[in-house]
Amino acid sequence: xxxxxxxxxxxxxxxxxxxxxxxxxxxxxxxxxxxxxxxxxxxxxxxxxxxxxxxxxxxxxxxxxxxxxxxxxxxxxxxxxxxxxxxxxxxxxxxxxxxxxxxxxxxxxxxxxxxxxxxxxxxxxxxxxxxxxxxxxxxxxxxxxxxxxxxxxxxxxxxxxxxxxxxxxxxxxxxxxxxxxxxxxxxxxxxxxxxxxxxxxxxxxxxxxxxxxxxxxxxx
Amino acid sequence: xxxxxxxxxxxxxxxxxxxxxxxxxxxxxxxxxxxxxxxxxxxxxxxxxxxxxxxxxxxxxxxxxxxxxxxxxxxxxxxxxxxxxxxxxxxxxxxxxxxxxxxxxxxxxxxxxxxxxxxxxxxxxxxxxxxxxxxxxxxxxxxxxxxxxxxxxxxxxxxxxxxxxxxxxxxxxxxxxxxxxxxxxxxxxxxxxxxxxxxxxxxxxxx
Numbered sequence: 001x002x003x004x005x006x007x008x009x010x011x012x013x014x015x016x017x018x019x020x021x022x023x024x025x026x027x028x029x030x031x032x033x034x035x036x037x038x039x040x041x042x043x044x045x046x047x048x049x050x051x052x053x054x055x056x057x058x059x060x061x062x063x064x065x066x067x068x069x070x071x072x073x074x075x076x077x078x079x080x081x082x083x084x085x086x087x088x089x090x091x092x093x094x095x096x097x098x099x100x101x102x103x104x105x106x107x108x109x110x111x112x113x114x115x116x117x118x119x120x121x122x123x124x125x126x127x128x129x130x131x132x133x134x135x136x137x138x139x140x141x142x143x144x145x146x147x148x149x150x151x152x153x154x155x156x157x158x159x160x161x162x163x164x165x166x167x168x169x170x171x172x173x174x175x176x177x178x179x180x181x182x183x184x185x186x187x188x189x190x191x192x193x194x195x196x197x198x199x200x201x202x203x204x205x206x207x208x209x210x211x212x213x214x215x216x217x218x219x220x
Numbered sequence: 221x222x223x224x225x226x227x228x229x230x231x232x233x234x235x236x237x238x239x240x241x242x243x244x245x246x247x248x249x250x251x252x253x254x255x256x257x258x259x260x261x262x263x264x265x266x267x268x269x270x271x272x273x274x275x276x277x278x279x280x281x282x283x284x285x286x287x288x289x290x291x292x293x294x295x296x297x298x299x300x301x302x303x304x305x306x307x308x309x310x311x312x313x314x315x316x317x318x319x320x321x322x323x324x325x326x327x328x329x330x331x332x333x334x335x336x337x338x339x340x341x342x343x344x345x346x347x348x349x350x351x352x353x354x355x356x357x358x359x360x361x362x363x364x365x366x367x368x369x370x371x372x373x374x375x376x377x378x379x380x381x382x383x384x385x386x387x388x389x390x391x392x393x394x395x396x397x398x399x400x401x402x403x404x405x406x407x408x409x410x411x412x413x414x415x416x417x418x419x420x421x422x423x424x425x426x427x
Binding site for chain 1: 269272273274293294296297298299301303308312321325
């Protein structure tokens with residue numbers, strides 16, 4: 001329950017400040033524009049590049065938002081208040097994860113529409129694309145929220161976050177790109193399902209580990 | 221016999237190569253108001269943060285409410301810390317900050333209670349904390365303390381930026397908390413310490 005209160009509070013703060021959301025959406029628009037020009041105008045090229053562009057843009061924008069989720073506490077110097085709340089501290093991680101996950105899904109849905117328009121991704125398969133987005137987005141946010149919390153007190157946190165997160169999320173991004181490619185090119189459902197299963201396993205394993213490890217890593 | 225609220229034994233803390241606390245020991249009994257006195261840089265704030273379990277000393281032990289500080293979970297909710305300057309979310313109003321803070325501590329309050337507490341400390345409702353002066357933030361911190369009802373209140377230079385009315389309210393809040401628990405405050409103001417503290421603890425270069 002407290003995790004939900006924290007996530008909703010962060011959403012309210014983000015909505016009032018809008019700094020993180022505006023940066024992430026602007027970044028996505030710029031990446032799509034540059035990639036669209038680089039791969040275009042040939043339709044086959046764009047169609048092949050679309051899934052990769054989608055997940056790379058989402059991964060970078062997601063890191064910006066992950067950093068933002070914890071930066072709210074640093075900017076306001078309120079991290080101590082969170083750490084002084086009673087009980088074990090997993091819920092702080094879960095709250096931040098929930099906040100980031102909601103933003104990632106909204107941003108991912110927006111990105112899907114843009115990629116569909118520019119890179120010929122078939123929106124007719126939107127239920128499958130959405131499932132891939134949820135599974136891939138969950139794996140990504142689980143890792144990003146954890147490492148953003150781990151580095152929150154460090155001065156070089158923004159640089160470190162990218163260095164720590166990207167090697168860890170490589171399997172998630174690869175599986176998500178493969179699943180999206182399969183959907184874009186009408187692959188057999190069983191092939192797409194195997195990538196979904198892989199993403200599901202990553203999500204469960206990473207989430208369990210991060211929840212267990214978080215109380216130890218957030219201590220000063 | 222009642223356990224001491226705070227027992228700090230032989231604590232050493234360093235940042236980088238600089239030792240900030242060196243073999244420091246301090247005991248605070250229930251009902252006491254202890255003032256930490258000393259010039260800048262002697263480790264008053266660090267000691268408050270060690271007691272609050274926010275930083276871990278390299279050596280020594282800290283016990284709160286009779287339990288090792290690292291083992292505290294539910295009891296952490298009994299600790300109230302007012303930093304200097306107090307920390308609040310800039311984009312939320314004073315009452316929203318109070319509601320959120322208490323809700324996250326697992327003790328949700330109504331908007332009316334938040335507004336009552338703000339009225340008691342002389343703050344107008346509906347204004348974002350970004351527009352607060354330093355003194356208003358201190359007053360909001362007092363309102364949060366009143367609502368939280370801590371058994372151990374840690375205050376870092378609480379009297380700075382407060383006008384005379386604010387200082388009187390602060391003294392009342394300290395006395396109120398000390399009736400049920402204990403207060404440790406770091407200050408440069410010996411006059412204020414003499415006014416509110418039952419005991420002073422002079423610090424000099426980490427000891």
